[in-house]
Amino acid sequence: MATPAPDTEPARGSSQAPDGRVVTVPNLLSAVRLAGVPLFLWLLLGPHADGYAVAVLMVAGFTDWLDGKAARWLNQYSRLGELLDPAADRLYILATLAAFLIRGIVPWWVVAALIGRDLVLAICVAVLRRRDYGPFPVTYLGKAATFNLLYAFPLLLLAQGASGLAEVCRPIGYAFTAWGGALYLWSGFVYLIQFGRAMRRPVPTPTGGLDRLTG
Template identity: 65%
Template sequence: MPGTGEQDRTDRVLTVPNLLSVLRLAGVPLFLWLLLGPQADGWAIVVLAVGGATDWADGKLARLLNQYSRVGELLDPAVDRLYILAALLALGARGVVPWWAVAVLIGRDLVLGVCVVVLRRYGYGPFPVTYLGKAATFLLLYAFPLLLLGQADNAWGHVALPLGTAFAVWGVALYLWSGLLYLGRFVLAMRAGPVVAGAGTGRGTPR
């Protein structure tokens, strides 16, 4: 089931993990421009690598420093989605990724976005991040730079292209499967009904 509106998170905004997430967010338009403007694939891969490193670091630091927050809980997966969206649109425009795959993956996120809006109206929080969803994101974020490297007509390209294709196939499969699991949680929440505040607990419970 999705979490209720009240969770064991703080309302802090200025935390080290959140600052790292904002840094990653600032890299999204730069990443997109590098791919579509000068087509500087090497620098785009560097930006993506830095984003991946800070993605790992903000989760690690949140645990070490006990700096979990509601902002970070929403911002971290949102930035991941933006990197995936930017990479999909750029690689689709350059003919590296077929447009049907772009449409399927973006459609998955649009459907889940609508589900989140409905859940909030019912008093639930966003979908909790699952390991399957993180694994799918991990595979896709590794697939994109490998697919870019695979466009080069050299030894590196000949090795990177099949690896990138494999990462992409598994990433797309897990991305869609995790989307189905989230939809299952959405259906369970709708069957449970709206959340009502528990007496004296400050937490919501399904009605």
């Protein structure tokens, strides 16, 4: 599970001292969440079983919250967990956006903006690695953006059709999408500021480890 940290710039160490454990409760929860990505895509693009797809997203959102709690309660911070947690978040967002674009649920420019943000930050992380910096620390702003988007997606699915439930979910889903998208782009801008600050510093002495992913 990726741990929100107080750092404001890419770092070479971890304040939570994650270890090399693989089999932990948070890691198992993240693995379950990752396993749901292909199932979620198949439900959306195959049988168009939107109700079951919403259930998968709800389970993913719950395990995303639970693995963070478990890491704190059980003191089970691990380097693998810091990779798995944000990777699962990214995959769900990318998979959902791709499926929504194919089905015409969201316009192409929304998908382009959100995916473009991740592509730009991926390039920044690659540059930081060459300078022996760890990737951007997880921030509450980034986690809040992901939280809003993961709530928006099931609401947008439930908004399909002309039922009474769809009429209720539609404005709420659009509101979560707008707010989550804005936070997602703003967190990307914050990461770019951190990237600029890191690039102005002298190249650090190699330390042999990269500890954190973006949030």
